[in-house]
Amino acid sequence: MSDLLHPKKAICFGEILWDNLPSGRLAGGAPMNVAYHLRKLGLDASLMSRVGDDEAGKELANFVSSIGIPSENIQIDSKHSTSEVLAEVKTNNEMVYTITYPTAWDFIAWQDNFEKQIATADVFVFGSLAARNEASKKTLLGLLQHAQFSVFDVNLRAPHYNKATISELLSKADFAKLNENEIVILGEWFTQQTDEKNVVKALMEQFALSEILITKGAEGGTYYNATQSIDYKAEKVEVVDTVGSGDSFLAAFLSKKLAGETIEDCLTFAAKLAGFITSQKGACPSYDVADIAF
Known part of the structure; x- marks a missing residue:
């Protein structure tokens, strides 16, 4: 009952945008997707972002409100337009994104009430794209100074990242989530290792990370902390699209972690939700958690 009265608080920072998919136009952005699923899973999750003072921005802000995410930290930019992304499906159902620059969320401004919000949040989730x-x-970087527990969703999107920025963000994070391609890039940049376990160990030591989670699509993934590594299997589903599946995985994992569940249970729960999202259209489909067999 106490969790219902005082749910864990999460804040997600970064891009919100329109994904122009082959199947149509959908609201997107990893921070919004993670916030959506965290709220579905019972957390008090909010979003810090920015949209243009244009029709696309109004529609995006309205969408965010319609899916239950508070909109008070979504700023309106009178100079820069709302973000639009061209998403294309490549081999193995992987999505390739062409992201406009600059756009409204490149100019998220500091607000006086941000410090208190971050300091009182149980988890702060951010990515690399918003640091371009x-x-x-x-x-x-100002927000990260006040975070209790910071989760870096690495999310490398070429050409919108560089080694120096990724290094700086890793050094500010407690927990890093990345995919199988990103761990290779980080291994080449920051370690002399090629074996995944050795790369992870070197990254954790170099950047004082307490946990690393690597997602590997249909192959599942691996969780690491200072004392153990745990593999998990992906759910076998009929893929509709993979948009937002990693975001739902991260949200599900964090929801269970913050509830004090075992890492094994966190991973099982996360894999089931990600599998469900992969079987649906878009990153934020409507669903009742009770209807998904966890």
């Missing part, structure tokens, strides 16, 4: 421009990056 100095304005949002400065705000993000």
Whole structure:
């Protein structure tokens, strides 16, 4: 009952945008997707972002409100337009994104009430994309100074990242989530290792990370902390699209972790939700958690 009266608080920072998919136009952005699923899973999750003062921005802000995410930290930019992304499906159902620059969420400005919000949140989730421009990056680094538990969703999108920025963000994070391609890139940049376990160990030591979670699509993935590594299997589902599956996985994992569940249970729960999302259209389909067999 106490969790219902005082749910865990999460804040997600970064991009919100329109994904122009082959199947149509959908609202997107990893921070929004993670916030959506965290709220579905019972957390008090909110979003810090920015949209343009245009029709696309109004529609996006309305969508965010319609799926239950508070909109008070979504800023309106009078100079820069709302973000639009062209998403294309490649081999193995992987999505390739062409992301406009600059756009409204590149200019997320510091607000006086941000410090208290971050300091009282149980988890702060951020990615690398929102650090591609100095304005949002400065705000993000300011927020990270006050975070209790910071989760870096690495989310490398070429050409919107560089080694120096990723290094700086890793050094501010407690927990890093990345995919099988991103761990290879980070291994080449920051370690002299090629074996995954050795790469992870070197990254954890170099950047003082307490946990690393690697997602590997249909192959499942691996969780690491200082004392153990745990593999998990992906759910076997009929794939509709993979948009947002990793975001739902992260949200599900964090929801169970913050509830004090075992890592094995966190991974099982996360794999089941990600499998369900992969079987649906879009990153934020409507669903009742009770209807999914966890």
